[in-house]
Amino acid sequence: MVLQKRLNYGFNGFQVPTIPTASRSARGRGTIRKSCDNSQIQAFEILASVAGNFLQENDSSVLDNAASEKDHHNFTDLNIKHKKDDGGGSFNGGIFENGTCIETVSPCVTGSGGEHDNQRVMDDSSLLGNNLEGQGQNVLEREDERIIHIKGNSGGSIEPRHGNFDSLPNGSTGRKLVNRDDGENFVRCTQLNSKNKKISGSPPDMLKLKDISPFTSEENNSRHSSVLDDPQRMYPFKKRKFFNQTSSSASDRGSHCQGIFDSSDAKVNGANHGAAIEESSSMAGQRVHPGSKDCNVKLSIKSFKVPELFIDIPETATIGSLKRTVLEAVTAVLGDELHVGILLQGKKIRDDNKTLFQTGISQDDKRHRLGFMLEPRHNQISPPSYNKDPCFLTTAPRQKLSRQSTSLMLQHGTYNVSQERSLIKIESCAESDLNMVSSLTDASANNNSSKCRTLVAVPAINMGALAVVPFRRKSGNHDFSQRRIRRPFSVLEVEALVQAVEKLGTGRWRDVKQCAFDNAKHRTYVDLKDKWKTLVHTARISPQQRRGEPVPQELLDRVLTAHAYWSQQQCKHQLKPM
DNA sequence: CTTAGGG
DNA sequence: CCCTAAG
Known part of the structure; x- marks a missing residue:
């Protein structure tokens, strides 16, 4: 018999490609050009807001991923690249796994020389269990107070549908991959508000009926019964919303450890794929002293990072479905609920009304570190100055969604306010299918070896954590709506x-x-x-x-x-x- | 939100 | 699985 287990991955961030920003005219590298005197931080946000739409964009720029082993971490990295040719802007998800590609398409990795630790999972039809497990490296390990990491390189990338693998990232930049064995429990621990469902060491019952079936037939009515849960059941989509919600509080704590890229080490060639932007003077060679009206700041945003994602997928799912799932997640994330944050030397710039110059972003200062990050949309709980300044471009078109999220925000506001990072430890009990298996076939059996696992502790407010499960957008952009993956009943x-x-x-x-x-x-x-x-x-x-x-x-x-x-x-x- | 049914 | 009219 096959016991299904579930793999839960939390992607602490995605990296998205060079942004075809406002100045699409400035071909080639998503270069942005803004007049120094009147451009405001918002201008950047406009640019970056494109990230939320870039899937729809028709841009041919391709992220140049030269090799750089710098910043090579053990953790996963998801990169999104532009589709190379057609304007459809479609993406594929690419899965890396312990440095091995499991895919049947051409060269795993090409691109600027150097070995690549991350190889791709190239066989879409192979089971995750075949690949992700048994490697001995997917050891759950507490990394910090909120997630556990998988040891070993598991990574992912969002790539052009037609597979031009020549630009695979070869280094990871510290994004984290979370592997939780039990999505259910994971969910539960994030749902601090939901009247703790019973979290015990015993497997949740598959059937919790006290009633007697009119078909008091043979078997297994021996299953334990338990109280019907609280009326506030959380169905998948609700959970997602909640996640979106929880994530909202993230940026406000100023702890944007994720989704931040630094331009400090950006190279002209984009050698470091982790570098977010590249800056140069539009007036190369000219000496324009700070304050000059004509100075433009050119920024080339090489990549963006999408906030953390969590994925819950059966171990028996295929690589292909994992890809799709991740893709859906990324797509959903990019589609909305995002906001762009700008950091200068690691410090978040909150005043949208400041000019670049006032902020200290000038062509002359090549050394400042400018970073962009994508963050959940409704994260400004008490934004200092731009409260009244609706981040235009970004919010306007999606009022409806915004409203939804807002209401959710209210619902869980307490958590946002308290900013408490509670840590919970749960005795997890495998997930449903496994439970079902044990309850159906092994009513009397006990301690199924793999049944219980101690799990993670996810803080109540998981910063930047965006929901993931196959997600269907309710409104707006049909471009993003995607059919749920098919999951035949066992x-x-x-x-x-x-x-x-x-x-x-x-x-x-x-x-x-x-x-x-x-x-x-x-x-x-x-x-x-x-x-x-x-x-x-x-x-x-x-x-x-x-x-x-x-x-x-x-x-x-x-x-x-x-x-x-x-x-x-x-x-x-x-x-x-x- | 749930049901019930057609697509 | 999706979509949706009805309740």
Whole structure:
């Protein structure tokens, strides 16, 4: 039997490519040109705001990733590169894994000489478990108070769809990859507000019904029952919102350790892919003393970093699906909820109204370190000066989303305010599928070796943590909306579903979800309802016509029986409600 | 938000 | 899986 485990990855940041900024006219390197006297910090934000849209942009600039082993860390790094040719601006996610590529396309890495530790995972269809596990390096390790890192180089990149691998980053810049074994618990620990669901050392029950099924059939009703959870169930999308929310508080604490790039070591060739921008005078050679009206500051933003992301994906997922998932996440993140922050010598510049010159960004000062970062949109809880200055360009087009987030913000405001970085330790208990497995097949068994793991502690406010799960945008940009990845029901899931439906009937999908799939975040009650529909259909057709993982006939029979029974019940109730 | 159904 | 009308 296959025990499914879940891999949770938290990408502490993504690096996005050179930004095709405002001055698209300035071809080639996303160079920006702004007049010194009246340009304001906002101008930069406009530029950077493009990052939020660049997926849609039609720009041909390509991030130049020359080799540089500088800043090479053990952690993951996700880079986003522009698509090279067409204007679709489509991206692919690339997965690095322990320095090995698992992909079948051309050269893993080319590009300016030098060996590359990060090789790509090139076989999209191989299971994550095949690659990410058993390496002995994916050791969970506490790195700081909020995340654990995977040891070994696991990285990712967002790359042109047509795979020009010639510009792979070869060095990582300290982005972190989090591997949590239990998404559920992870979620829980971030949900400090949600009336602690029971977090115990015992596996969450797959079925928590006390009711007696009309089909008091054979088996496994021995499953422990437990109280139905609090009414404030958090469905996937809610969690996502919450994440977005929690992340909002990040930048306000001035602790933007992530998503910051420094221009200090930028090189003309972009040799250091970690460098964010490059600055040079537009009036090369000329001596213009500070304050001159005509001085322009040229900035070439080589890369951006996207805030932290978390990914929850089954171990049995394919590399391809991991890529898609990450891509969706990145896409969603880039699509909105972002804000650009600017740092000068590591210090955040908060006053949008200052001019570059006033701020100290001038052509003459080649040594100042200017950094850009992408941060969650609603992070200005008490911004010093630009409260009244709606970051134009960035907010305007997305009022709706903004409002949503705002309300969420209020909901969880306390956390933002308290800025408390609580640390929780949980005895995790594998995730749903695993639980299901153990409960269904091994009711009496105990201490399944891999069952419980001590997990992370994620601070209540996970700075910059952006939700990730396959995410579908509700409004706006259809360009970003993406279908959820397909996740066929396993036989075990089917069994759980059947059992729950036998007990609850066919019209209480929310309850079914809660009882049997409460821990399966990716299964919504609609999914369950749909699955039941297909199960009924499947049960009625000949075995030859069935596809996918074969469902035991016994289960299908139960499906038909239950379906018939509950249909009948429904009729009775309709006819004789009294 | 949930259900129920069609797509 | 998605979308959506209804309740």
